[in-house]
Amino acid sequence: MSDWTSPSTASPCGCEVVQMKMVLAVIRPEMFDAVRAALEVEGINGMTVSEVMGRGTQKGITLQFRGKTMPVELIPKVKIEMVVRDADVEKIIGIVRAHGRTGKPGDGRIFVLPVESICRVRTDLDDPADL
Numbered sequence: 001m002s003d004w005t006s007p008s009t010a011s012p013c014g015c016e017v018v019q020m021k022m023v024l025a026v027i028r029p030e031m032f033d034a035v036r037a038a039l040e041v042e043g044i045n046g047m048t049v050s051e052v053m054g055r056g057t058q059k060g061i062t063l064q065f066r067g068k069t070m071p072v073e074l075i076p077k078v079k080i081e082m083v084v085r086d087a088d089v090e091k092i093i094g095i096v097r098a099h100g101r102t103g104k105p106g107d108g109r110i111f112v113l114p115v116e117s118i119c120r121v122r123t124d125l126d127d128p129a130d131l
Contacts, residue, residue, distance in 0.1 A: 019086060019114075019115075020083055020084065020085060020086065020114075020115040020118070021083070021084060021085075021086055021089050021112050021113065021114060021115060022081060022082065022083050022084075022112070022113045022114075022115050023080075023081075023082045023083075023084060023089060023092050023093070023096075023110065023111070023112055024079060024080070024081050024110070024111040024112075024113065025079070025080045025082075025096045025100070025108065025109075025110045025111075026052065026054065026077050026078070026079050026080075026108045026109050026110075026111075027077065027078055027080070027096065027100040027107065027108040028077065028078070028100065028102065028106065028107060028108060029051070029076055029077065029078045031078075031099065031100040031101075031102070031107075032049070032078045032080070034099040034100070035080070035095065035096055035099045035100045036049075036080075037099075038095045038098070038099045039082075039092065039095055039096075042091060042095060044082065044084065044088065044092060044095075046082060046083070047080050047081065047082045048080070048081040048082075049078060049079070049080055049081075050078070050079045050081075051076065051077075051078060051079075052076075052077050052078070052079045053074040053075065053076055053077065054074060054075065054077050055073060055074055055075055056105070056106065056109070057105070058105045058106055059073070060072050060073035060074065060075065061075065061106075075106060077108065080096075083115055083118065089112055093110055093112075096110055097110070
């Protein structure tokens with residue numbers, strides 16, 4: 001038996017229910033290439049990447065522009081979304097921390113969420129190993 005464990009119930013889309021996690025990492029844009037390359041080395045290739053704006057505890061920054069102070073409340077970030085096996089979550093968190101850290105405020109956050117089911121749109125396959 002593979003390490004994909006699932007109860008014998010079906011999700012609303014009729015797909016098999018699996019126990020997996022979605023890892024969301026919001027990081028600095030300049031750190032994305034290093035994080036992506038490190039994930040690929042470990043065999044983590046599937047990801048969705050979005051350019052987003054946000055702010056954390058630093059509540060934005062102030063920049064000097066033409067002699068004037070300009071408040072910037074929303075800072076550009078990159079959001080990486082990955083649906084992975086439970087066993088890979090800690091490895092992914094370690095990679096993002098190691099390769100996405102500058103040590104300064106604004107390095108980002110990592111969120112881990114449960115995934116109820118996976119359904120492929122094109123082929124109607126519901127086997128997580130196929131994804």
